Amino acid sequence: MNVYDDLDFFKRLIKGIAEEFGPNCEVAIHDLKAGYEHSIIAIENGHVTGRKVGDVASRIAMETIHSNLQHKDHYSYSTRTNDGRILKSTTICIPDENGKAKALLCINYDITQLMVSNKIIEDFVSIKEVERSDESDVTIPTDVNQLLKDLIEESYQLIGKPVAVMTKEDKMKAIKYLESKGALLIKRSGDKISKFYDISKYSLYSYLNNNED
Template sequence: MLQDSKLNFLSQIGKAIAGQFGKDCEIVIHKIDSNDLNHSIISIENGHVSSRHLGDGPSEVVLEALQKEPEELVDQINYLTRTHDGRILKSSTVYVKDETGQLEAIFSINYDVSSLIAAESAINALIKVESKENKHEPSLIPKNVNDLLDELIQESVRLVGKPVALMNKEDKIKSIQFLNDKGAFLITKSGDKVANFFNISKYTLYNYIG
């Protein structure tokens, strides 16, 4: 359980980083609580960057973390994400664990580099990203869990490469297992939405997950 003293310390560090780099630098702290996943944000600075607020839900990186064992989690430094309105962010994610090694919080830095990218030829050295993973499409930072679930569903459709109307059983199984691997079903009432989207019953959905 995340102690108040540790939260206060993380919040203090967040304020310092946001103050150092200005209004384009968002700092978000997610509390890891499987019983209240829809309201994981417990501290945020410059939330206008991603249009999020205190009490909003998790990003994709939070769901992915919950799908892994704590010892598998390695801090992700300097990768690209994108906002709902298409701006590009340079992000870092730090996994905060307790004395027993259990994940209790996620500390995220999201810096809006959209204006820098527009002048990339002049400041390329500043925004250059070395990670090979950044060659892929930046992942979405959603405004809320509904947006996150919608984005994951669309990712599952892109994975199969055909619209739902043309999917056969194997295609739907592939999409739904992708959603399961991404932690989509940790989101409250996600089963109903996914079943309706793929035009299957919840009984069939759970069979596909299994």
């Protein structure tokens, strides 16, 4: 069966694909018996590669023509245009009644701008690592009470043992951590911190000054 017998169907097929994916998507049909130099018999969005009906095939198409492969499809491989734009390409063999490839359906999608946009997005959302004394994530609180609660929890995790068995040195370390994070700047934080660590406010400020009880 000659590939031209199905040409009307192929034209409707590639037009449907091109319409679905837009002007950056070139879709072509290659007649493998027409030879490498003039294999394109139908094409949509030829501006992507600058080709038209009667023009040359891609390297993959040429290899298929040369090797006379019965069936070897190629999916999502990278190609380039003469002016350096990057394409995502797929080549699908269309068999004849004997199972040999009589034609190729080739899709070339120009992803150059998408790659540029992707790089811009990656640069924008990248986060620099900040050296911290603990390994917990920084949580954005909904109010100042939540902030103090989170800081106290961080100080507790820093010590890593129940308050009931913490030594004076443990509690002093926790209080120093809270001070370094600015927790004592929060109104009435001293009362809440003292209550959590089961110490008096006098002991709290004594710890901050490295004095004995």
